[in-house]
Amino acid sequence: MNTDREIAIRPPAGLPSESWRLMGTLAWGAAVGVMFVVIQTIVTLIVVLRGQTDLGEDKILALLEAGADDGFALSIATFASTLICVPVLVGIAMLKKDSNIRDYFALKPVSTRSLMPWVGILAIFIVLSDTLTVLLGRPVVPEFLSAAYSSAGSLPLLWLALVVAAPLFEEMFFRGFLYKGFASSAVGVPGAIAITSFLWAVIHMQYDLYGMATIFVLGIVYGLARAWSGSLAAPLILHAITNIVATAEAALVG
Numbered sequence: 001m002n003t004d005r006e007i008a009i010r011p012p013a014g015l016p017s018e019s020w021r022l023m024g025t026l027a028w029g030a031a032v033g034v035m036f037v038v039i040q041t042i043v044t045l046i047v048v049l050r051g052q053t054d055l056g057e058d059k060i061l062a063l064l065e066a067g068a069d070d071g072f073a074l075s076i077a078t079f080a081s082t083l084i085c086v087p088v089l090v091g092i093a094m095l096k097k098d099s100n101i102r103d104y105f106a107l108k109p110v111s112t113r114s115l116m117p118w119v120g121i122l123a124i125f126i127v128l129s130d131t132l133t134v135l136l137g138r139p140v141v142p143e144f145l146s147a148a149y150s151s152a153g154s155l156p157l158l159w160l161a162l163v164v165a166a167p168l169f170e171e172m173f174f175r176g177f178l179y180k181g182f183a184s185s186a187v188g189v190p191g192a193i194a195i196t197s198f199l200w201a202v203i204h205m206q207y208d209l210y211g212m213a214t215i216f217v218l219g220i221v222y223g224l225a226r227a228w229s230g231s232l233a234a235p236l237i238l239h240a241i242t243n244i245v246a247t248a249e250a251a252l253v254g
Protein backbone atom coordinates (compact mmCIF):
# COMPACT_ATOMS: atom_id res chain seq x y z
CA MET A 1 0.00 0.00 0.00
CA ASN A 2 1.52 3.31 -1.10
CA THR A 3 1.37 6.37 1.11
CA ASP A 4 2.11 10.01 0.41
CA ARG A 5 5.32 9.66 2.40
CA GLU A 6 6.46 6.85 0.11
CA ILE A 7 5.58 8.86 -2.98
CA ALA A 8 7.73 11.69 -1.65
CA ILE A 9 10.87 9.66 -2.20
CA ARG A 10 9.75 7.03 -4.70
CA PRO A 11 8.72 7.87 -8.29
CA PRO A 12 5.32 6.70 -9.55
CA ALA A 13 5.22 3.31 -11.25
CA GLY A 14 6.17 3.50 -14.89
CA LEU A 15 7.85 6.89 -14.48
CA PRO A 16 11.51 6.34 -13.48
CA SER A 17 13.08 9.37 -11.90
CA GLU A 18 16.70 9.79 -10.87
CA SER A 19 18.23 12.45 -8.64
CA TRP A 20 21.70 13.55 -7.65
CA ARG A 21 22.82 11.53 -4.64
CA LEU A 22 24.67 12.74 -1.56
CA MET A 23 27.95 14.03 -3.05
CA GLY A 24 26.33 15.39 -6.20
CA THR A 25 23.66 17.13 -4.16
CA LEU A 26 26.29 18.63 -1.85
CA ALA A 27 28.45 19.82 -4.76
CA TRP A 28 25.60 21.35 -6.76
CA GLY A 29 24.04 22.71 -3.58
CA ALA A 30 27.29 24.46 -2.65
CA ALA A 31 27.48 25.97 -6.14
CA VAL A 32 23.93 27.32 -5.90
CA GLY A 33 24.66 28.61 -2.39
CA VAL A 34 27.68 30.55 -3.64
CA MET A 35 25.64 31.87 -6.57
CA PHE A 36 22.94 33.02 -4.16
CA VAL A 37 25.43 34.89 -1.96
CA VAL A 38 27.12 36.53 -4.97
CA ILE A 39 23.80 37.69 -6.42
CA GLN A 40 22.62 39.02 -3.07
CA THR A 41 25.92 40.87 -2.55
CA ILE A 42 26.08 42.38 -6.03
CA VAL A 43 22.44 43.49 -6.08
CA THR A 44 22.69 44.93 -2.58
CA LEU A 45 25.80 46.87 -3.60
CA ILE A 46 24.08 48.22 -6.70
CA VAL A 47 21.10 49.38 -4.67
CA VAL A 48 23.00 50.99 -1.79
CA LEU A 49 25.64 52.57 -4.06
CA ARG A 50 23.14 54.27 -6.34
CA GLY A 51 23.75 58.02 -6.33
CA GLN A 52 26.98 57.69 -4.33
CA THR A 53 30.05 59.57 -5.52
CA ASP A 54 32.57 58.74 -2.79
CA LEU A 55 33.35 55.10 -3.51
CA GLY A 56 36.40 54.43 -1.37
CA GLU A 57 36.89 50.91 -0.08
CA ASP A 58 35.89 51.83 3.47
CA LYS A 59 32.76 53.59 2.23
CA ILE A 60 31.75 50.61 0.09
CA LEU A 61 32.20 48.18 2.99
CA ALA A 62 30.20 50.46 5.28
CA LEU A 63 27.38 50.77 2.76
CA LEU A 64 27.34 47.02 2.17
CA GLU A 65 27.06 46.40 5.90
CA ALA A 66 24.26 48.94 6.14
CA GLY A 67 22.59 47.32 3.15
CA ALA A 68 22.01 44.15 5.16
CA ASP A 69 19.32 46.05 7.09
CA ASP A 70 18.07 48.09 4.14
CA GLY A 71 14.54 46.93 3.38
CA PHE A 72 14.54 48.14 -0.21
CA ALA A 73 17.89 46.46 -0.96
CA LEU A 74 16.63 43.29 0.73
CA SER A 75 13.51 43.27 -1.46
CA ILE A 76 15.39 43.74 -4.74
CA ALA A 77 18.12 41.26 -3.83
CA THR A 78 15.54 38.65 -2.79
CA PHE A 79 13.66 38.92 -6.08
CA ALA A 80 16.89 38.85 -8.10
CA SER A 81 18.25 35.73 -6.39
CA THR A 82 14.92 33.92 -6.69
CA LEU A 83 14.46 34.74 -10.38
CA ILE A 84 17.97 33.50 -11.17
CA CYS A 85 18.50 30.62 -8.76
CA VAL A 86 15.17 28.82 -9.16
CA PRO A 87 15.64 28.22 -12.93
CA VAL A 88 19.25 27.20 -12.21
CA LEU A 89 18.01 24.59 -9.70
CA VAL A 90 15.58 23.22 -12.27
CA GLY A 91 18.36 23.09 -14.86
CA ILE A 92 20.69 21.21 -12.50
CA ALA A 93 17.96 18.68 -11.79
CA MET A 94 17.41 18.22 -15.53
CA LEU A 95 21.12 17.44 -16.00
CA LYS A 96 20.57 14.18 -14.14
CA LYS A 97 19.66 11.49 -16.62
CA ASP A 98 16.11 10.15 -16.26
CA SER A 99 15.16 12.86 -13.78
CA ASN A 100 11.57 14.04 -13.61
CA ILE A 101 11.17 17.66 -12.49
CA ARG A 102 7.70 17.19 -11.04
CA ASP A 103 8.93 14.31 -8.90
CA TYR A 104 12.31 15.88 -8.14
CA PHE A 105 10.73 18.95 -6.56
CA ALA A 106 7.50 17.26 -5.41
CA LEU A 107 5.46 19.66 -7.54
CA LYS A 108 1.99 18.38 -6.75
CA PRO A 109 -1.04 19.89 -5.02
CA VAL A 110 -1.56 19.34 -1.32
CA SER A 111 -5.04 18.66 0.00
CA THR A 112 -6.59 20.84 2.68
CA ARG A 113 -6.99 17.72 4.81
CA SER A 114 -3.24 17.06 4.63
CA LEU A 115 -2.25 20.69 5.11
CA MET A 116 -4.46 21.87 7.97
CA PRO A 117 -2.87 19.75 10.74
CA TRP A 118 0.51 21.26 9.84
CA VAL A 119 -0.95 24.76 9.88
CA GLY A 120 -2.21 23.98 13.38
CA ILE A 121 1.21 22.69 14.44
CA LEU A 122 2.83 25.82 13.00
CA ALA A 123 0.37 28.07 14.87
CA ILE A 124 1.14 26.30 18.16
CA PHE A 125 4.86 26.59 17.48
CA ILE A 126 4.64 30.34 16.76
CA VAL A 127 2.66 30.98 19.94
CA LEU A 128 5.06 28.93 22.08
CA SER A 129 8.12 30.44 20.43
CA ASP A 130 6.91 34.02 20.88
CA THR A 131 5.92 33.30 24.48
CA LEU A 132 9.35 31.85 25.26
CA THR A 133 11.02 34.81 23.55
CA VAL A 134 9.09 37.27 25.70
CA LEU A 135 9.79 35.28 28.89
CA LEU A 136 13.49 35.37 28.07
CA GLY A 137 13.34 39.13 27.70
CA ARG A 138 14.21 39.03 24.03
CA PRO A 139 12.55 41.06 21.25
CA VAL A 140 9.86 39.15 19.37
CA VAL A 141 10.83 41.00 16.18
CA PRO A 142 14.55 40.71 15.34
CA GLU A 143 16.36 44.03 15.08
CA PHE A 144 17.30 43.51 11.42
CA LEU A 145 13.67 42.87 10.45
CA SER A 146 12.48 46.01 12.24
CA ALA A 147 15.19 47.99 10.45
CA ALA A 148 14.31 46.42 7.10
CA TYR A 149 10.62 47.19 7.53
CA SER A 150 11.25 50.83 8.46
CA SER A 151 13.58 51.30 5.46
CA ALA A 152 11.55 49.30 2.94
CA GLY A 153 10.76 52.22 0.65
CA SER A 154 7.96 50.18 -0.91
CA LEU A 155 6.14 48.09 1.69
CA PRO A 156 4.17 46.05 -0.90
CA LEU A 157 7.48 45.11 -2.53
CA LEU A 158 8.92 44.02 0.82
CA TRP A 159 5.84 41.97 1.62
CA LEU A 160 6.02 40.22 -1.76
CA ALA A 161 9.74 39.56 -1.30
CA LEU A 162 9.32 38.06 2.16
CA VAL A 163 6.05 36.19 1.63
CA VAL A 164 6.45 35.00 -1.98
CA ALA A 165 9.98 35.26 -3.37
CA ALA A 166 11.99 34.18 -0.33
CA PRO A 167 9.84 31.10 0.47
CA LEU A 168 9.82 30.09 -3.20
CA PHE A 169 13.60 29.94 -3.56
CA GLU A 170 14.31 28.56 -0.10
CA GLU A 171 11.75 25.77 -0.36
CA MET A 172 12.76 24.87 -3.93
CA PHE A 173 16.36 24.68 -2.69
CA PHE A 174 16.09 23.13 0.77
CA ARG A 175 12.89 21.06 0.83
CA GLY A 176 13.03 20.55 -2.95
CA PHE A 177 16.47 20.01 -4.49
CA LEU A 178 18.52 19.24 -1.37
CA TYR A 179 15.78 17.18 0.29
CA LYS A 180 15.33 14.96 -2.76
CA GLY A 181 19.03 14.32 -3.15
CA PHE A 182 19.62 13.56 0.52
CA ALA A 183 16.47 11.44 0.88
CA SER A 184 17.54 9.34 -2.11
CA SER A 185 20.94 8.67 -0.50
CA ALA A 186 21.98 6.57 2.47
CA VAL A 187 20.88 9.25 4.97
CA GLY A 188 17.24 8.74 3.99
CA VAL A 189 14.29 10.95 4.85
CA PRO A 190 15.24 11.56 8.53
CA GLY A 191 18.73 12.65 7.47
CA ALA A 192 17.30 14.83 4.70
CA ILE A 193 15.02 16.62 7.16
CA ALA A 194 17.81 17.17 9.70
CA ILE A 195 20.48 18.26 7.19
CA THR A 196 18.24 20.65 5.26
CA SER A 197 16.96 22.17 8.51
CA PHE A 198 20.51 22.73 9.73
CA LEU A 199 21.68 24.25 6.44
CA TRP A 200 18.59 26.44 6.25
CA ALA A 201 19.28 27.77 9.75
CA VAL A 202 22.94 28.40 8.92
CA ILE A 203 22.17 30.69 5.98
CA HIS A 204 20.20 33.01 8.27
CA MET A 205 23.33 34.69 9.56
CA GLN A 206 21.39 37.89 10.27
CA TYR A 207 19.96 36.13 13.33
CA ASP A 208 21.75 35.32 16.58
CA LEU A 209 22.13 31.73 17.83
CA TYR A 210 18.72 31.80 19.53
CA GLY A 211 17.07 32.91 16.30
CA MET A 212 18.96 30.31 14.26
CA ALA A 213 17.90 27.59 16.71
CA THR A 214 14.29 28.67 16.25
CA ILE A 215 14.71 28.51 12.48
CA PHE A 216 16.21 25.02 12.76
CA VAL A 217 13.13 23.77 14.62
CA LEU A 218 10.91 25.45 12.02
CA GLY A 219 12.90 23.61 9.36
CA ILE A 220 12.12 20.32 11.09
CA VAL A 221 8.41 21.18 10.99
CA TYR A 222 8.61 22.11 7.30
CA GLY A 223 10.60 18.97 6.52
CA LEU A 224 8.12 16.72 8.29
CA ALA A 225 5.27 18.39 6.40
CA ARG A 226 7.16 17.82 3.14
CA ALA A 227 7.74 14.14 3.94
CA TRP A 228 4.24 13.47 5.24
CA SER A 229 2.38 15.22 2.41
CA GLY A 230 4.76 14.27 -0.39
CA SER A 231 4.36 17.79 -1.74
CA LEU A 232 6.57 20.88 -1.75
CA ALA A 233 3.39 22.95 -1.54
CA ALA A 234 3.02 22.09 2.16
CA PRO A 235 6.30 23.60 3.42
CA LEU A 236 5.97 26.44 0.89
CA ILE A 237 2.60 27.45 2.32
CA LEU A 238 3.83 27.05 5.91
CA HIS A 239 6.89 29.17 5.11
CA ALA A 240 4.71 31.90 3.60
CA ILE A 241 2.42 31.88 6.66
CA THR A 242 5.43 32.15 8.98
CA ASN A 243 6.77 35.13 7.05
CA ILE A 244 3.34 36.79 7.01
CA VAL A 245 3.22 36.55 10.80
CA ALA A 246 6.80 37.79 11.22
CA THR A 247 6.28 40.74 8.84
CA ALA A 248 2.96 41.63 10.49
CA GLU A 249 4.71 41.65 13.88
CA ALA A 250 7.38 43.96 12.44
CA ALA A 251 4.63 46.26 11.17
CA LEU A 252 2.95 46.34 14.58
CA VAL A 253 6.19 47.01 16.42
CA GLY A 254 7.20 49.67 13.91
